[in-house]
Amino acid sequence: MNAQLRLYVTPGSATIMEHRLAATQGLRFVDMLLPQLEGIDWCRTRQGNDMTVGSSTVVTLVAGRENDAIADAAKFRALLERHGAQNYRVMLMMDRTPLRMVTTYEADDQAALGKIADSLLVDPEFQPFMAASFGPDGNCSDYVTQTWIEL
Numbered sequence: 001m002n003a004q005l006r007l008y009v010t011p012g013s014a015t016i017m018e019h020r021l022a023a024t025q026g027l028r029f030v031d032m033l034l035p036q037l038e039g040i041d042w043c044r045t046r047q048g049n050d051m052t053v054g055s056s057t058v059v060t061l062v063a064g065r066e067n068d069a070i071a072d073a074a075k076f077r078a079l080l081e082r083h084g085a086q087n088y089r090v091m092l093m094m095d096r097t098p099l100r101m102v103t104t105y106e107a108d109d110q111a112a113l114g115k116i117a118d119s120l121l122v123d124p125e126f127q128p129f130m131a132a133s134f135g136p137d138g139n140c141s142d143y144v145t146q147t148w149i150e151l
Contacts, residue, residue: 052150053113054087054106057143061099065139072133072140073103079126080105083119084112098141113147 061069073090080088085105093100107113120126133140 052106052108053110053147054104054150055113055117055145055147056102056104057145058093059101059103059143060141061101062139062141063098066099068139069101069133072129073101076103076129079123079129080116080120083116083123085116110149 059069070090070092077088077090084107086107088105089103091102091104093102105116107116132138134143
């Protein structure tokens with residue numbers, strides 16, 4: 001695995017470019033993430049079922065564009081749910097300025113989360129949506145996305 005892909009699967013943020021790199025090399029998100037979790041006992045519930053997993057994104061909002069960013073989050077909900085995301089939530093963090101927003105969604109297991117990511121990255125609406133939100137005239141200045149597992 002080369003350094004760029006190692007960064008891609010490291011817990012923490014994965015940029016759109018890293019996702020695109022993986023997709024162009026024929027790699028699926030789930031194939032790259034699951035080997036890291038093998039042998040970790042807490043990845044299973046007491047009943048032996050896969051844990052609920054999800055993705056959380058912390059977004060820094062551009063001052064004066066908060067309402068636009070919240071409206072875009074509602075549009076993103078429809079896009080994610082079309083690809084299988086469950087329990088999408090948007091929360092406003094009240095810890096600093098500029099304001100930050102957190103979006104989260106869930107999937108039944110790592111394979112389902114990977115399918116959401118794989119299908120989202122090839123959706124023709126996704127890249128223009130991200131470019132508009134985070135581009136030079138966008139309503140969001142930066143973001144960090146993390147994958148989580150319910151214990």
